[in-house]
Amino acid sequence: MYAGIVQELIDELGRLPGIGPKSAQRIAFHIVQTEGFEVSNLARVLREVKERVKFCRNCGNISEEDLCSICVDPKRDTSKICVVEEAKDVAAIERTRQYRGLYHVLGGAISPIDGIGPDQLRIKQLLERLSDTSIEEVIIATDPNLEGEATAVFLSRTLSALPIRVSRIASGLPVGGDLEYADEVTLGRAFEGRRTVND
């Protein structure tokens, strides 16, 4: 344990995901000991990010405006919507540069243990977007694990009545994993090899 404010800093850092007690201590001492460490800029960004960033009204992606940069981009292919669990999955798919359509972020996956059913996800909003007849394909890109698969089954079933092609990315992704950890090449291939699930 360290005196007062230093320990408080270590505790706060340690609460962040992926930062254990040792890393928290190392970061804290870096901040405290490094001469000329510019703390005011970090503090400003931390504060502003919470104030400015919100969720896109249309797709649920993170955005500083009402609509995110993807939804307002006129060069995107508006006939396709890719459904993902989290905003970080949008970033992972964007890195592949394979996909030029729009997204829809569900905000999670069906998981009764966590109290999450279809009503807790942004599925109603997806159905509203699909009433726009210019959309031809929905690509389901939930995680290749148990909950992601269950969510994909629910979605493909819910969407089966609509005159839209529904496909699921799958091939090549490590089973049981998280989408965001798949490398770009694998994820890109998984997109190319998506299969239709509502024929």
Place this chain on the structure above:
Amino acid sequence: MRISKIDLTNFRNYENASLDLDPGFTVLLGKNGQGKTNLIESVVWASNASSHRVSGTDPLIRVGADEAVLRIQCRQGERALTIAAQLNRNKPTVVMIGSHPAKLKDLVAAITTVVFAPEDLALVKGDPADRRNYLDVLASKIFPNYLATLTDYERAIRQRNSLLKTIRGNSENQTLDIWTEKIISLGAKTIEYRLQLVKQLLPYLEQSYQNIAGDNHHAGISYVSDIADAGEFSRDDLPTLQEISDLLSRALTNKAAQEIERGVTLAGPHRDDVFLSINSLPAKTHSSHGESWSMAISLRLAAAKLLKDGPLGDPVLILDDVFAELDVSRRERLAEAIKDFEQVLITTADPEDVPNVLRGTIVEIETGRIK
């Protein structure tokens, strides 16, 4: 396979320990509570990604320490391999196999061990869960996809039970059948693996039981499940995956109302059992103390010999304080049956309990120190 070196830091009562091991027999000698079992527990953990004594990793970390580190070096033929793991309080365990970061489940394919322990009597006299665990640990070594299937199945059960509890009395839920389908596909696959395993085990168990109890005795093993009639799962031709799926599906349909009322999944491999018999009588209810021990040892021995004949070769045998539980003739017969394995690690408080043929290198252990 054999273990060539164990290095421990803050594991159980070892602040720092290092032990080189030779092939053949090693007796770890120490009074109770000195740490001889802790030493081999590190090998068991590296082999199964779990301890044979406790669940979770917290009890394995030395009191007052935040993390335990274990490094187990092993050799299989010419191939040398090092398993390293850091067990952390409140954080996931970090595993390295060779120089590569690995997942916990990858450990299961790296080192094979078979552990004989005083708790093994529960295989015969204990709950179905003890016998299922015996199958699960062994199946994980034999079928590369078993552990992933079982892990997903168990998670699907927790998800479905959670859902059943929240929808009490309302069968109209729009996602229940999605989880039911998951239970059927993962559960049927799990049962199929277990049936294959039991079929492979049977001749080894018959042989092992005769080795331990004498030629005129017969041991049997079969898989039992509420989803099928008695005998259905001990036919010579095993049911197909489709047949198992149909049986499980029908059982779940029959129990649907009861499941919604009680909030738990009432059919599937998580409720199955293994039926053990000695001379055609149920071992659980009809065997003496001595016969039960013969059966328990025979189950471990059968597992060891099945592995030995497979692609992984000799497992490392670990006999944890087990001779003290056995009479002299069973000790001698067990020693005779295992003396050809590449490496046998034995813990005991009394060297006199260990049959002469197994008294190889003796390592003394006192209060977390290796002498």
